[in-house]
Amino acid sequence: MHLHKYEKIWLGFGVIALVVFLSVVGVSAFAQGHAPSSGHMTIDPEKVRETTPFDQPGLHKKEDGTYEVAMIALTFGYEPSKLQVPAGEEVMFTLTSEDVVHSFSIVGTNVNMMAVPGQINHRKHTFKEPGSYLVICNEYCGSGHHFMSTEIEVVE
Ligand code: CUA
Structure with missing residues (x-):
């Protein structure tokens, strides 16, 4: 029972980490595309x-x-x-x-x-x-x- 609970927590953590990562990548790509003076x-x-x-x-x-x-x-x-x-x-x-x-x-x-x-x-x-x-x-x-x-x- 306990193991199952921890597995769920870790799975949830993994999903959150992925979402955070993707939004960071998405936001920086967006920022670069819309602010060429500060980027490239x-x-x-x-x-x-x-x-x-x-x-x-x-x-x-x-x-x-x-x-x-x-x-x-x-x-x-x-x-x-x-x-x-x-x-x-x-x-x-x-x-x-x-x-x-x-x-x-x-x-x-x-x-x-x-x-x-x-x-x-x-x-x-x-x-x-x-x-x-x-x-x-x-x-x-x-x-x-x-x-x-x-x-x-x-x-x-
Ligand atoms: Cu090294 Cu050009």
């Missing part, structure tokens, strides 16, 4: 070069005076390969990958973004000091991974 925006990885802003990789000054950098990660480098950004200005890095998963990690800063094909990621950063900043790929992406880097020139 999507892009057709085959059409990166035709999709704004990646049709013009590099620095753009937007109409509201803010700066955006459109950055494409690819095996084994970044587009644009040369980049100048202003010091003391907030820059929005908008990133995607053309092929496999890479990262865009600016050494000496807390910018460490994943570059995922089909996905657009954003990260804001203000460079306080002018100088040359090294960008490396932190995600293993193939034979050229260790050489995948670029530089950002921060100018006054």
Whole structure:
């Protein structure tokens, strides 16, 4: 009799756990689909070069005076390969990958973004000091991974 009771309790617990799990998954999927600014925006990885802003990789000054950098990660480098950004200005890095998963990690800063094909990621950063900043790929992406880097020139 007792065993039977415990079995029921455990079965009930299992069902509740499953329901909770499914609602969490459902809610986060829902939240992502309806709030792309806080989650990930999507892009057709085959059409990166035709999709704004990646049709013009590099620095753009937007109409509201803010700066955006459109950055494409690819095996084994970044587009644009040369980049100048202003010091003391907030820059929005908008990133995607053309092929496999890479990262865009600016050494000496807390910018460490994943570059995922089909996905657009954003990260804001203000460079306080002018100088040359090294960008490396932190995600293993193939034979050229260790050489995948670029530089950002921060100018006054
Ligand atoms: Cu790209 Cu590692």
